[in-house]
Amino acid sequence: MRVCILGGGTAGWMTAAALSKKLKNVVKSIALVESEAIGTIGVGEATLPHIRFFNEGLGIDEAAFMQETNATFKLGIEFCDWGAIGDRYVHPFGDFGQTINDLAFYQHLLKLRKQGDYGVLNDYAFGIVAAKNDKFQFPHQGKTDLQRAFGYAYQFDAGLYAKFLRRFCETNGVRRIEGKVVDTLLDSGSGNVTSITLDDGQQIYADIFIDCSGFRGVLIEQALKSGYQDWSKWLPCNRAVAVPCERNGDLSPYTRATARKAGWQWRIPLQHRTGNGLVYWDEFMSDDEASSVLLNNLDGPALDEPKQLFFKTGRRNHFWKNNVVAIGLAGGFLEPLESTSIHLIQEGITNLLELFPHDTNSELDSAEYNSRMALQFERVRDFLLLHYVATKRDDSEMWRYFSNMTLPDSLQEKIDMWLHRGYVQRYQFGAFLPPSWVAVMMGQNLLPKHYDPRVDNSNFEQVKHQSQVMRADIAAGVSSAKTQADFLSAMGAASNAEILRAK
Numbered sequence: 473m474r475v476c477i478l479g480g481g482t483a484g485w486m487t488a489a490a491l492s493k494k495l496k497n498v499v500k501s502i503a504l505v506e507s508e509a510i511g512t513i514g515v516g517e518a519t520l521p522h523i524r525f526f527n528e529g530l531g532i533d534e535a536a537f538m539q540e541t542n543a544t545f546k547l548g549i550e551f552c553d554w555g556a557i558g559d560r561y562v563h564p565f566g567d568f569g570q571t572i573n574d575l576a577f578y579q580h581l582l583k584l585r586k587q588g589d590y591g592v593l594n595d596y597a598f599g600i601v602a603a604k605n606d607k608f609q610f611p612h613q614g615k616t617d618l619q620r621a622f623g624y625a626y627q628f629d630a631g632l633y634a635k636f637l638r639r640f641c642e643t644n645g646v647r648r649i650e651g652k653v654v655d656t657l658l659d660s661g662s663g664n665v666t667s668i669t670l671d672d673g674q675q676i677y678a679d680i681f682i683d684c685s686g687f688r689g690v691l692i693e694q695a696l697k698s699g700y701q702d703w704s705k706w707l708p709c710n711r712a713v714a715v716p717c718e719r720n721g722d723l724s725p726y727t728r729a730t731a732r733k734a735g736w737q738w739r740i741p742l743q744h745r746t747g748n749g750l751v752y753w754d755e756f757m758s759d760d761e762a763s764s765v766l767l768n769n770l771d772g773p774a775l776d777e778p779k780q781l782f783f784k785t786g787r788r789n790h791f792w793k794n795n796v797v798a799i800g801l802a803g804g805f806l807e808p809l810e811s812t813s814i815h816l817i818q819e820g821i822t823n824l825l826e827l828f829p830h831d832t833n834s835e836l837d838s839a840e841y842n843s844r845m846a847l848q849f850e851r852v853r854d855f856l857l858l859h860y861v862a863t864k865r866d867d868s869e870m871w872r873y874f875s876n877m878t879l880p881d882s883l884q885e886k887i888d889m890w891l892h893r894g895y896v897q898r899y900q901f902g903a904f905l906p907p908s909w910v911a912v913m914m915g916q917n918l919l920p921k922h923y924d925p926r927v928d929n930s931n932f933e934q935v936k937h938q939s940q941v942m943r944a945d946i947a948a949g950v951s952s953a954k955t956q957a958d959f960l961s962a963m964g965a966a967s968n969a970e971i972l973r974a975k
């Protein structure tokens with residue numbers, strides 16, 4: 473099989489890297505076409521922990537990768553002003569506290585919180601307490617189970633990550649071709665793409681094409697007319713303005729998402745700068761207002777002109793159609809509130825590897841691929857929407873829009889079950905496990921009417937004592953951990969030790 477990947481953004485180079493490593497003896501050749509004149513989207517800096525397994529699968533050295541991409545560790549996302557103005561909580565990567573009598577700790581906390589000062593859920597996660605103290609250590613360095621019970625991801629410069637992967641790919645035999653696709657040739661019988669034509673007249677033939685051309689969807693949409701499911705009625709934010717600024721203060725190992733009147737603002741600290749952006753709904757905020765809200769809420773001086781981006785939330789009807797598989801923005805887009813896009817690229821790649829076809833007759837493979845990816849997208853959509861509807865906010869037109877919304881059945885059922893008895897339904901495909909749902913629902917004060925009745929089986933005095941021991945255990949672990957800046961320097965991941973110091 474000859475593979476042609478169209479696009480050299482994060483999606484294109486991640487796909488090329490994985491295919492060149494994992495299908496070395498399966499594919500005959502891999503070509504990647506990209507156009508410097510068109511460029512990449514230039515955002516996408518925060519990730520989920522799964523990316524570590526992607527890098528590990530390629531045999532990438534963590535310290536070298538972090539140094540070359542100016543990466544920092546990410547222990548979660550801090551959400552400010554979401555449940556109500558003034559509220560803040562962190563959604564970490566991992567669970568909270570320890571199971572007591574076979575019941576998740578949050579169930580006990582639902583009872584404890586009525587009885588005195590037992591803190592909030594966030595006090596029972598090592599990752600969160602470390603994050604809020606700008607500390608970091610690897611999970612395996614924890615001395616107790618609680619100090620090991622967390623995951624981590626990265627925040628990095630996406631442009632540098634693509635360059636890093638490009639070097640990896642070129643040493644693994646991927647042929648990069650510069651040029652702009654101006655035409656696509658379809659087979660009149662099968663409807664498959666047989667070749668693409670570049671602006672210099674070159675024609676590239678392949679058996680399977682991976683469309684990583686970004687929002688344009690050059691092959692999946694422009695050529696094959698897959699069609700798009702528009703989810704704007706649930707996630708109506710449709711614009712963003714982004715700008716990097718100088719870093720200020722200690723290097724925090726977490727992303728921040730602050731709710732605004734018609735959207736929300738992100739803050740992503742990297743080693744050499746802080747990435748910022750405002751995602752908003754143009755119905756209730758003008759581009760000028762968005763830029764001014766963003767520029768007035770930076771840690772330090774802006775390092776560039778604000779960059780404007782436009783998008784429509786949703787997904788292609790078919791991610792895989794004929795012999796074209798769309799990965800990345802070409803397949804669909806959900807706003808970056810939980811840093812899920814790069815994760816969905818990774819899911820697309822993993823599923824493609826598992827279902828890589830024997831020949832161009834791939835209807836069974838594509839059907840399975842499409843149903844898996846559709847579930848992934850829908851479940852991320854529901855999780856994102858949860859942040860907008862689990863709130864008491866009604867202080868602007870956008871928040872009032874959400875309070876009157878009819879939710880997708882899948883989300884409504886999940887919320888109903890939670891409110892009824894504090895239970896979170898589990899499923900096989902989907903990025904977010906029950907602790908993530910609990911983090912957001914409790915963090916935004918969406919509390920169940922009843923805790924699990926089995927909570928009352930436990931000796932309450934013992935539970936109170938255990939909860940105090942847990943908090944002390946976490947505090948002790950965090951106090952002996954290094955600051956993230958010292959940790960990066962010690963592991964050889966700092967691109968420049970000087971820039972890590974607090975400013």
Ligand SMILES: Cc1cc2nc3c(=O)[nH]c(=O)nc-3n(C[C@H](O)[C@H](O)[C@H](O)COP(=O)(O)OP(=O)(O)OC[C@H]3O[C@@H](n4cnc5c(N)ncnc54)[C@H](O)[C@@H]3O)c2cc1C
Nearest residue numbers: 479480481482483513516518653685686800801808813814
């Ligand atoms: C506001 C915003 C914030 C985001 N933040 C995050 C985040 O924090 N975390 C996260 O995981 N994701 C985030 N994302 C998503 C993330 O940016 C993308 O998933 C990621 O960058 C992958 O993009 P891509 O490679 O699919 O497309 P692009 O980066 O747009 O790359 C497309 C490629 O196709 C090429 N191309 C297009 N047309 C042609 C043509 N005709 N001929 C030749 N080449 C062509 C281009 O030159 C380019 O190389 C964010 C997105 C937005 C809009």
